[in-house]
Amino acid sequence: MQLFTCPFCGPRGESEFHFGGDAGNIRPEGDVSAEVWTDYLYFKNNSRGAARQIWMHLACREVFLMERDTVTHEVISSEALVQEQQA
Template identity: 70%
Template structure:
């Protein structure tokens, strides 16, 4: 069982967390083109190696930013979200 560190609750088991997609995938405005909209909805960086992702801690319902390696699973940092969600 891997522990992820929720910025609000501290280290908790990985099963309490839900993957929320790439960090920086901002929701487009109402005037967005179909391409921008489907980019936002479906298309992913899916990076091998270091990735910046949004995760939710299901216990406290807070979303946060996690930097981790998608090959080694090492987590380098977790942050509360600022303006970068």
């Protein structure tokens, strides 16, 4: 079982996480072409090596960005999508 790092809760077992998709796959808005829309829906980068991905930690429900290596499974970094505002 892999260990992923939630930016809020620290390292946890992979079964606590839900894959959200490739980072940067922005939802196209409005009257876009079928090609643009299906590219967003179905075409995944599936890159070899370092990949930036969106994950949710199911225990705290926070969505975050994780960079991981799809070959070595190394977790390179993980960061919150929105920085917590300083009080």
